[in-house]
Amino acid sequence: MFPPLRLDPAALTGEIAAFQRKLAAGLGNLRHQLEPEYANTPRVAIYREDKLTVWHMKGQGKPTTRTPTLIVYALVNTVWMTDLQDDRSMVRNLLEQGEDVYLIDWGYPDGADRWLTLDDYINGYLDRCVDAVCKAAGVDAINLLGICQGGTFSLCYTATHGDKVKNLITMVTPVDFQTPDNMLSNWTRELDVDLFVDTMGNIPAELLNWVYLTLKPVRLNQQKYVSLVDILDNPKELQNFLRMERWIFDSPDQAGEAFREFIKEFYQQNKLIKGDLVIGGKPVDLGMITQPVLNIFAEQDHLVPPDASRVLGRHVGTTDYTQLAFKGGHIGIYVSGRAQREVPPAIHQWLSTRN
Amino acid sequence: MADQASDFLKDYQALAQQSWDTWTRYLQQQTASAAPCAQAASSHAGAGDDLLARSMAALKGYNEWLQGAVGSGLGQGSTDWQQSLQNLFSSLGGQPFAHAFASIDSEAARSFGQLWQSWLQSSQSGMRFDVEHMAAFGFTRERQLQQQEIAAAMQEYLDWSSKYQALIQRANTEGFERLQAKLADFTDSTRQIESLKALYDLWVDGAEEAYAQIALSEEFRHVYGEMVNAQGRLRQLQQQQLEAMCRELGMPTRSEVSALGKRLQELRREVRGQGVSRESDELATLRAEVAALKRQLAGKAGEAKRPASRSSKREPEKDAVVRRAKPAATVGARKTVARGTTRTRK
Numbered sequence: 001m002f003p004p005l006r007l008d009p010a011a012l013t014g015e016i017a018a019f020q021r022k023l024a025a026g027l028g029n030l031r032h033q034l035e036p037e038y039a040n041t042p043r044v045a046i047y048r049e050d051k052l053t054v055w056h057m058k059g060q061g062k063p064t065t066r067t068p069t070l071i072v073y074a075l076v077n078t079v080w081m082t083d084l085q086d087d088r089s090m091v092r093n094l095l096e097q098g099e100d101v102y103l104i105d106w107g108y109p110d111g112a113d114r115w116l117t118l119d120d121y122i123n124g125y126l127d128r129c130v131d132a133v134c135k136a137a138g139v140d141a142i143n144l145l146g147i148c149q150g151g152t153f154s155l156c157y158t159a160t161h162g163d164k165v166k167n168l169i170t171m172v173t174p175v176d177f178q179t180p181d182n183m184l185s186n187w188t189r190e191l192d193v194d195l196f197v198d199t200m201g202n203i204p205a206e207l208l209n210w211v212y213l214t215l216k217p218v219r220l221n222q223q224k225y226v227s228l229v230d231i232l233d234n235p236k237e238l239q240n241f242l243r244m245e246r247w248i249f250d251s252p253d254q255a256g257e258a259f260r261e262f263i264k265e266f267y268q269q270n271k272l273i274k275g276d277l278v279i280g281g282k283p284v285d286l287g288m289i290t291q292p293v294l295n296i297f298a299e300q301d302h303l304v305p306p307d308a309s310r311v312l313g314r315h316v317g318t319t320d321y322t323q324l325a326f327k328g329g330h331i332g333i334y335v336s337g338r339a340q341r342e343v344p345p346a347i348h349q350w351l352s353t354r355n
Numbered sequence: 356m357a358d359q360a361s362d363f364l365k366d367y368q369a370l371a372q373q374s375w376d377t378w379t380r381y382l383q384q385q386t387a388s389a390a391p392c393a394q395a396a397s398s399h400a401g402a403g404d405d406l407l408a409r410s411m412a413a414l415k416g417y418n419e420w421l422q423g424a425v426g427s428g429l430g431q432g433s434t435d436w437q438q439s440l441q442n443l444f445s446s447l448g449g450q451p452f453a454h455a456f457a458s459i460d461s462e463a464a465r466s467f468g469q470l471w472q473s474w475l476q477s478s479q480s481g482m483r484f485d486v487e488h489m490a491a492f493g494f495t496r497e498r499q500l501q502q503q504e505i506a507a508a509m510q511e512y513l514d515w516s517s518k519y520q521a522l523i524q525r526a527n528t529e530g531f532e533r534l535q536a537k538l539a540d541f542t543d544s545t546r547q548i549e550s551l552k553a554l555y556d557l558w559v560d561g562a563e564e565a566y567a568q569i570a571l572s573e574e575f576r577h578v579y580g581e582m583v584n585a586q587g588r589l590r591q592l593q594q595q596q597l598e599a600m601c602r603e604l605g606m607p608t609r610s611e612v613s614a615l616g617k618r619l620q621e622l623r624r625e626v627r628g629q630g631v632s633r634e635s636d637e638l639a640t641l642r643a644e645v646a647a648l649k650r651q652l653a654g655k656a657g658e659a660k661r662p663a664s665r666s667s668k669r670e671p672e673k674d675a676v677v678r679r680a681k682p683a684a685t686v687g688a689r690k691t692v693a694r695g696t697t698r699t700r701k
Contacts, residue, residue, distance in 0.1 A: 004541035005436045005548050007429055015550050016421065023414075114613065115620035124627070183570050190580025195587040199594060201613065215570075216563055223559045225413030 019229060026232020036243035039080040041092050047132035051107025054129045056136065057083075059095030067166050067355045068137040069094070070130065071103035072157075074149035075121070075258065076208060077251050079103050081334050082147070085243060088335045093344035099351065102133045102142075104150075108252040114202050116255040118262065119280030122156050130157070130164050141166040143351060148172050148304060148330075152266065155312075158289050160282045167354050169294045169347060170312065172304045172330050175286075178270045179307040183215055188267045197260040205251035215302055244335070273315055286312075292320035294350045296343065301330040322350060417555070423447050424551050437535060444531045501596055508589040515582035522575055526566040533561030 047054040054070075071091070073079035082103065083091040094101050104126070109116070133142050141164050146154025151173025158165045177185050197203070213220045231237040271277035277284040293316050297309035306325065313321045324346055326333050333339050420443075427442035491499035537557055541547055548554050569575050598608040 002542055002547060003436055004538040004546075005429060005439075005554070007549065007551070007554075011549070012425070012551055015552065019552075111612070112616065112619075115617045120620075120624070124624075181571065183567070186571055186576045187579050189576050190584075192580075192584045192587060195584060195591065199587050199590040201609075217566065218559050218562045222413040222416050223556070226417045226555070229414075 022229050022232060026229065026238075029232055029235065029238060033238065033242055036239050036246055038085060038243055038247060039083045040086065041083050041089060041095070046102070046136045047129060049125065049128060051109060051113065052125055052129070053105045053107065054132050055103050055105060057091050057095060057101040057103065059092070059101075061098075063095075063100035064098030065100055065351065065355050067139060067141070067143050067351075068100040068102055068133055069143040069145050069169075069351070070133050071101065072126065072144060072146045072150035072154050073104065073106070074147060075106055075252065075254055076149065076205075078247065079105050079147075081247055081331065084247060084335055085240070088340060090334050090339070090344055093340060094348065097344060097348035099348060100137065102136075104129050106252065109202060109255045110253070111202065113255045115257050117257050117280075118156075118265075121255075121258055122153050123160070123280040123282065126153060126157050127161060127164075130161070134164065140164070143167040143169065143355070145169040145171065145347070146173060148174070149262070152272065155272070155286060155289065156277070156279055156284045158291060159284045159286055160279070160288070162288060162291065165291050167292045167294070167351060168289065169296070169350075170309070171296045172298055172301055172309065172333060173295070173312070174266070174304045174308045175315065176270065176273050176308050176311040177267045179305050181305045182308055184211075184303065185267050187211070188263050191263065191268075193260050193263045193268070197256045200256065202256045203254040203259050205253050208254065209249060209251055212303070244331075273311065286315040287317040289316040290318050292322075292350075292354050293318050294322045294324065294347065296324040296326060296333070296346075298326050298328050298330055298333045300328060300332075303330045320354075419447060420555060420558075421551055424554065429551075429554070436538070440531065440535060440538075501592070505589070505592045505596070508585065508592055512582070512585040512589050515578060515585045518578045519582045522569055522578060523566075526562070526569050529565035529569070530558065530562030533565050534558045537561055 042058040043055040044058065045053050046056050071079060071082060073082070083089045086092065091101055091103065106125075130142060130144075134140060144154045144158060144165050144167075146152070146169070148171070151170035152175070154168060154170060155173070155175070158168050174182075179185070200207075228241060231241060265271045265277060269276070272284065272286065275285055275287075293312070295309060295312045297304070297306050299306055301309075310323065313323060326339065326343060328336050328338060333343060423443045423446035426446055427439045429436065429439045429443065489499065489503075491497075491503065534557060537560070538548070548557065594609060598610060601608045
């Protein structure tokens with residue numbers, strides 16, 4: 001039986017001194033950092049409407065697949081998480097595998113977008129983006145790859161516009177919005193979202209970021225920056241850290257009306273799995289999804305708990321359903337080394353037998 | 356032993372002060388080199404500023420944590436480790452979480468209590484009465500009522516906010532209890548904590564676990580919801596008051612601008628809907644006509660081969676009219692055309 005703490009005073013002094021040295025030596029590096037870049041994969045805009053752009057991502061060689069894949073990201077944060085840097089890019093990886101990749105950059109809503117509804121986003125914008133990709137690629141149906149809230153949109157879209165979707169991939173996508181471990185869900189359940197949106201208008205990105213940070217307040221607001229001291233003397237690691245910081249806080253405001261509907265219909269009433277959801281007069285029945293579905297979720301996801309995604313298999317109508325559990329978190333699934341090795345190849349392999 | 360501990364404390368305090376001074380000097384340099392107007396707009400100015408503000412708050416919290424850990428007697432010989440931990444918790448004012456929350460305060464998402472207190476104070480300036488409890492009468496009766504409503508809403512928000520803070524405080528306490536429980540498992544020589552950073556990381560684990568359990572509770576759901584709703588009611592009253600002032604000054608109000616935006620969006624939807632519907636009708640008509648022409652041509656080719664027949668010439672036209680009325684024909688036609696295109700690409 002030993003005491004749990006073996007803290008030698010001399011060693012502690014050394015530890016604090018080492019911390020101090022790193023801090024002093026690394027501060028200069030922080031001062032001379034340029035704004036880190038991301039989204040460097042070459043691309044061409046094929047469609048623009050209001051604030052959104054559909055980009056055709058360009059790889060080194062020509063795509064070897066006939067059916068293009070459109071990445072549909074969430075309205076919060078930006079799609080560039082999928083193309084953060086050369087060696088951490090899901091987009092680049094998919095291109096290297098031979099996929100033909102397009103993505104939607106939703107842009108940054110302002111006051112003019114305050115009244116955009118989920119109908120406008122899903123049956124309007126998303127539908128026209130799909131049409132644009134179909135036209136550009138000369139096909140009648142494409143693969144959709146929906147991420148997080150974009151995955152939920154993709155599910156709604158596929159259920160109501162099935163003829164335009166050949167294969168559906170959902171990543172870290174909430175389907176059951178009321179699992180017991182869903183902190184965001186718990187916090188929104190007694191929210192008077194009408195009052196909230198009526199008084200806020202568009203929902204400021206900074207407010208949402210604040211909410212996300214309070215999901216793990218000590219880890220995300222203190223421990224992370226204490227650990228930063230350890231990499232202040234490593235220019236590459238520091239750039240990576242700053243790049244991630246830029247992405248995390250480079251967030252669009254949320255169109256008020258769409259936010260109201262999303263909170264009410266999905267988080268508070270969980271209509272997607274209840275089969276009660278109607279968007280723009282179209283009933284959204286997950287049972288109508290008969291396309292092949294690949295559902296990828298992260299086992300340590302604190303934003304979309306695995307159970308919130310895992311349930312999808314029980315609700316879709318397809319007989320070709322595949323599930324992939326990734327050992328990592330909501331962000332790690334795009335940027336970690338493991339993700340680069342495992343996720344894009346798995347997507348390519350799954351698509352290659354179905355395209 | 357006592358001397359050794361005393362020296363250590365002195366060394367630590369010197370280092371902690373040095374560390375803090377370094378950061379402070381760095382900040383001062385940054386501030387001195389920035390123009391005042393640039394500072395005002397600095398939140399999105401570059402890589403360093405926002406990160407620096409958060410890092411500073413985080414490091415300040417860590418610094419105090421280290422200071423508390425050393426001052427608590429941890430690592431100083433015979434001191435009871437559980438008592439030392441208790442001392443550490445007390446030295447942080449029982450609120451180590453406070454730094455984590457403080458570091459995410461900002462102009463856009465700061466403590467709403469502070470913002471609304473300022474509003475209330477400014478709107479009540481010049482009033483010498485206890486407006487909240489006065490009967491309203493006279494020419495300014497409506498305004499008095501409005502002030503009373505705002506004061507009551509402010510009070511309601513503060514009540515819910517303090518309930519929320521109590522839950523955060525509970526997370527503080529339970530986080531330390533979890534740290535103690537975790538340490539109790541470290542009882543063999545291969546699993547001892549040998550650095551302050553390791554102890555800090557273990558505390559973070561415990562603190563997050565405790566917080567998560569509370570944040571997922573129905574009690575938290577209720578308090579959080581009510582706090583945000585109370586804030587919304589307060590914001591609504593403030594907006595109403597501001598709008599009244601704007602109307603008096605002949606300025607456009609938020610609800611007027613909002614109503615215009617709503618109408619514009621409805622109009623866009625309507626126009627687009629009409630466009631899509633007209634486009635789809637025209638397309639269906641054109642496709643039906645092409646189909647009819649094809650059948651006519653096929654019929655003529657047939658006629659050339661066999662004796663003429665009146666009915667075979669008229670039949671395709673009849674068919675075309677029927678197809679025009681069926682929207683399903685449009686979908687079928689679109690698929691056929693697109694498939695044809697794909698085949699061509701092969």
